[in-house]
Amino acid sequence: MASSEERDTKEREHKEEKEVEKGGFIEKVKDFIHDIGEKIEEAIGFGKPTADVTGIHFPSINLKKADIVVDVLIKNPNPVPIPLIDINYLIESDGRKLVSGLIPDSGTIHAHGEETVKIPITLIYDDIKETYSDIKPGSIIPYKIKVDLIIDVPVFGRLTLPLEKTGEIPIPYKPDIDVEKIKFEKFSLEETVAVLHVKLENKNDFDLGLNDLDYEVWLAEVSVGGADLTKSAKLEKNGISYIELPITFRPKDFGSALWDMIRGKGTGYSMKGNINVDTPFGSMKLPISKEGGTTRIKKNKDDGGDDDDDDEE
CATH class of the missing domain: 2.60.40.1820 (Immunoglobulin-like)
Known part of the structure; x- marks a missing residue:
């Protein structure tokens, strides 16, 4: 007659065999369902986008x-x-x-x-x-x-x-602009052709490729209009660049301020507009402005001025 310990052992072994068989059956069912699912997907052509x-x-x-x-x-x-x-x-x-x-x-x-x-x-x-x-x-x-x-x-x-x-x-930042001087190319009371010598400071951590500039300039509170940029320029990141902008105006419109301009005492100016630039991130249109600035006017020697180059940039 088998002892109680032997009976427990046999029962435990039989139970384990049943569990193995059950587990194997469940796994087979899972595999079958998975295979059927894949075949259905293949048959109807569904897949994950x-x-x-x-x-x-x-x-x-x-x-x-x-x-x-x-x-x-x-x-x-x-x-x-x-x-x-x-x-x-x-x-x-x-x-x-x-x-x-x-x-x-x-x-x-x-x-x-x-x-x-x-x-x-x-x-x-x-x-x-x-x-x-x-x-x-x-x-x-x-x-x-x-x-x-x-x-x-x-x-x-x-x-x-x-x-x-x-x-x-x-995160763009607008450049600072200053007119360092105005140099006459042709001077008369009726029409004067001059060049603005402009300093632009690029305060951005990236270069600006200057393609176009639309602006208006006031000299001694008289608008002298603006002009197109004659050539493109590169404004180095966190750097200062110099460009030349042509203008044409009538000095006789300035009244008494004309004499200070002719004597080279300097003249007040304001400037406002926008620059169109290329950047590593695409094109941008950035505003420029300067209110209440003061600049010098220099004339060519042919017009009775002192056109030296000691103060050229």
């Missing part, structure tokens, strides 16, 4: 804001269109949120097709500077864009496709 950030553009950047467009390429391998339910986006810098938002009902991706979805984002600089006082105008800051695409796919259900992209974005 994919997405990738293919580009980031800055259509417009000025002192107030930056317009950003994120290009996302979505591929749909399925035989039916897929609705793009929501797009969640977030831009952060060093872990700090700069802007976030949601775009609902963003369209449909065609069956067996691919489509580039453009996500427009606007970054307001005042909001950033008010929140993070250490972010200074003229600087370049790192950014990370996070995008979640929420789609509804038959068989799979609702899916979220997370995307990330990093880069740099500028």
